[in-house]
Amino acid sequence: MESLYNYLLANYKENEPILSASLSISGISPTNMRQQLKKLTDSGKLKRFDSGVYYLPKKSIFKSGSPLAPEKVLECKYLREKDNRCGYLSGLMFFNQLGLTTQVPMQYEVVTNKATNEYRETSLAKSRVIVRRPKVPVTECNYKALQFLDMMKDVDIYSEITGIELQKRLYRYMDDSNLSITSLEPFFSYYPDRLYKNLVETRVIYNGILAQ
Numbered sequence: 001m002e003s004l005y006n007y008l009l010a011n012y013k014e015n016e017p018i019l020s021a022s023l024s025i026s027g028i029s030p031t032n033m034r035q036q037l038k039k040l041t042d043s044g045k046l047k048r049f050d051s052g053v054y055y056l057p058k059k060s061i062f063k064s065g066s067p068l069a070p071e072k073v074l075e076c077k078y079l080r081e082k083d084n085r086c087g088y089l090s091g092l093m094f095f096n097q098l099g100l101t102t103q104v105p106m107q108y109e110v111v112t113n114k115a116t117n118e119y120r121e122t123s124l125a126k127s128r129v130i131v132r133r134p135k136v137p138v139t140e141c142n143y144k145a146l147q148f149l150d151m152m153k154d155v156d157i158y159s160e161i162t163g164i165e166l167q168k169r170l171y172r173y174m175d176d177s178n179l180s181i182t183s184l185e186p187f188f189s190y191y192p193d194r195l196y197k198n199l200v201e202t203r204v205i206y207n208g209i210l211a212q
Helices: 002-011 030-043 070-079 092-097 143-153 163-176 181-190 193-201
Strands: 047-050 053-055 087-090 107-112 119-124 127-132
Touching: 002 030, 030 053, 070 087, 070 107, 070 119, 070 127, 087 092, 087 143, 092 107, 092 143, 107 143, 143 163, 143 181, 143 193
Parallel strands: 107 127
Antiparallel strands: 047 053, 087 107, 119 127
């Protein structure tokens, strides 16, 4: 048990998700690994966030320690493969992050290369998670474009902001994310016709400064 604990201390930071499925240590079988993780959890050296997800607790003023943020687990489990980007957050959560809706979603939506089906529903702790397969493989270079286009496809449905104010926010996000019509155009064919309709109606398609 101590050898596993020392390994975790050497390879993980406090409050960093540890996925048991990704642990592979010479001399420790999967069955023995599960047993040792349980013992470390029972002793308080590890915390269990959800099935197969653990973390080294960060000390705080609270007896239970500082909790692990679900967003960290989502990133580790679905959005990154080691140091490589493989997914992105989508749906209402992204609309909320952009300030386009005041709704606080009760679920997460992720688009990830790790998805084995077009659509799957699962859970993370007490939260519902919708996992979707991407239209094209997600990379560090294209994920912001795909994330933006996913949002634009549904902007007429979920955005509480319209008109000039919506245009300004979309332009600002594109500018901050270094997105242009030229960089988005290669992905248009993967989306339904309403994407182009929304790009026209929000005047994003005419954003000449960013399209240069």
